[in-house]
Amino acid sequence: MHPYDAGDRVYIGNDNLLVMEVGLLGTxxxxxxxxxxxxxxxxxRQKVIFNIRRSLxxxxxxxxxxxxxxxxxxxxxxxxxxxxxxEAEESREFHGDPLxxxxxxxxxxxxxxxxxxxxxxxxxxxxxxWARRTRFMLALLEFCRDLDLSYSLLPVRVQHMNPPxxxxxxx
Numbered sequence: 001m002h003p004y005d006a007g008d009r010v011y012i013g014n015d016n017l018l019v020m021e022v023g024l025l026g027t028x029x030x031x032x033x034x035x036x037x038x039x040x041x042x043x044x045r046q047k048v049i050f051n052i053r054r055s056l057x058x059x060x061x062x063x064x065x066x067x068x069x070x071x072x073x074x075x076x077x078x079x080x081x082x083x084x085x086x087e088a089e090e091s092r093e094f095h096g097d098p099l100x101x102x103x104x105x106x107x108x109x110x111x112x113x114x115x116x117x118x119x120x121x122x123x124x125x126x127x128x129x130w131a132r133r134t135r136f137m138l139a140l141l142e143f144c145r146d147l148d149l150s151y152s153l154l155p156v157r158v159q160h161m162n163p164p165x166x167x168x169x170x171x
């Protein structure tokens with residue numbers, strides 16, 4: 001049994017690597033930044049290896065925040081718009097009806113939420129993964145603007161104080 005073949009995209013620790021060549025004593029990888037890395041099989045034997053090419057559909061969490069005072073109707077409308085977007089325009093890229101979760105009521109002024117998106121396919125082709133994620137994020141931004149969903153930080157009191165006497169003023 002072998003964990004990967006040449007051409008597979010793998011994650012070893014935090015490293016996103018493309019398998020270039022599998023040798024007798026080690027494997028040659030290309031890092032996403034173009035660096036070529038050789039790792040001995042004796043070292044790899046002790047690592048957890050995630051093989052993206054052999055993985056099934058992959059999912060991710062898209063976090064966002066909205067104002068605490070947002071009416072429920074706007075939140076429901078956002079979910080409906082995202083569903084329509086995924087069903088109509090991107091049906092070949094995503095599975096429809098993503099999970100929308102109200103994750104936390106934080107600081108008495110924000111709702112922390114996320115969408116759980118399931119892609120059709122895996123992330124072997126990193127460029128395709130980021131392109132479709134970007135399209136979704138731009139659509140989400142548009143929906144939030146259309147529905148006037150926003151979040152602002154709480155005001156912070158700023159008080160100007162005279163500098164201590166040992167610090168010279170540069171007036």
